[in-house]
Amino acid sequence: MLVRIDRLHLRDFRNIAELELQPGEHVNIIHGDNAQGKTNLIEAVWLLTGAKSFRGGRDADLVRFGAACASVEAAFFRDGREQTADLAFGAGVKKRARLNEIPLPSGAGLAGVFCAVVFSPAHLSLAQDGPSERRRFADGCICQLSPRYIALLSDYSRTLLQRNTLLKDIAYAPSLLDTLDVWDERLAELGALICRNRAEYVARLAALAGEIYAGISAGRERFAARYAPGGAPEGLARGEYRAWLLEALRRARADDLRAGATSVGPHRDDIELSVDGLSLRGFGSQGQQRSAVLALKLAESRLAEQMLGERPVILLDDVMSELDGGRRDYLLNHLDGSQVFITCCDRQSFDSLQGGREFELKAGALCPA
């Protein structure tokens, strides 16, 4: 089933004083010159997923300069019925979030209710930066699918922090060494669960992303993604990985005690991305990196649909630059009927698109049609 926004209303959100948008069911093109508010609009929709802004920063930054409070309200269709979500942010006050007019304890309460996937140039860090970006990506995707995974991640982080504190304390109180085994056991137990969740998710994602990338590159290039769990052999079952991690923690113990930090475990894992067998980070062109991140994002959307039965809204910010004509056409024609919001400066990038609705933004306001 399709998740779609039927009405969006923004007030005092970044450079947008007030905006009311009634998007179409499928492709919605938001165009305009630089710095008119296109990314701001995409960011506002993304916040309805309950996640933090993909631009980083504080909630107070979202409030239009000079205003006291910003709001984002949407009527959307999900679970076969019309629903509403609204958020309000203000400097020095707690974010307010409501679903169907019922207050939620926090914005995160919207996670898994309104689902979307987002691509913005900031997401190129997935291909260009270190492993932490890729781990965060996989964790974010799995969290949208399973709230239990959110709890597992925070349990692991807490355990890791406690083990690291203990490693440092042992330097001053060597008798504490005896207690390290307990933390190793706990870390291996939780680490094995995280590793299994990520490895399974990435295997499914990689299969879909590989197909999408083949389409984007007209079959000329082969994209692969693989979960790389530290130095562990591939394909270990959960119990085997747990035993491997426990052993690895013991082997690394002397080094960890010296460094005061834990050197093995899922907090050090990576997702290896490659095109035609070459590392995307080390050897990929700008266009290949962009195509690969897009393929991962579109695969994320398809996988969410397979696992939740709901097809997320797709948000594509400035996606077309650096893609050649063939790649653009493929992308525009393979959005699978999802509701899509796509921003660009140059309206001509979309000449090959059949149908769809267009909106022009100027200084944070919609131009009359």
Ligand SMILES: Nc1ncnc2c1ncn2[C@@H]1O[C@H](COP(=O)(O)OP(=O)(O)OP(=O)(O)O)[C@@H](O)[C@H]1O
């Ligand atoms: N809190 C805020 N209050 C007022 N204006 C803001 C606020 N935050 C950001 N802006 C302004 O919003 C403007 C538009 O930003 P946005 O990133 O949406 O532009 P854009 O249309 O996507 O541009 P580009 O095509 O260059 O990516 C920027 O000039 C920025 O200074």
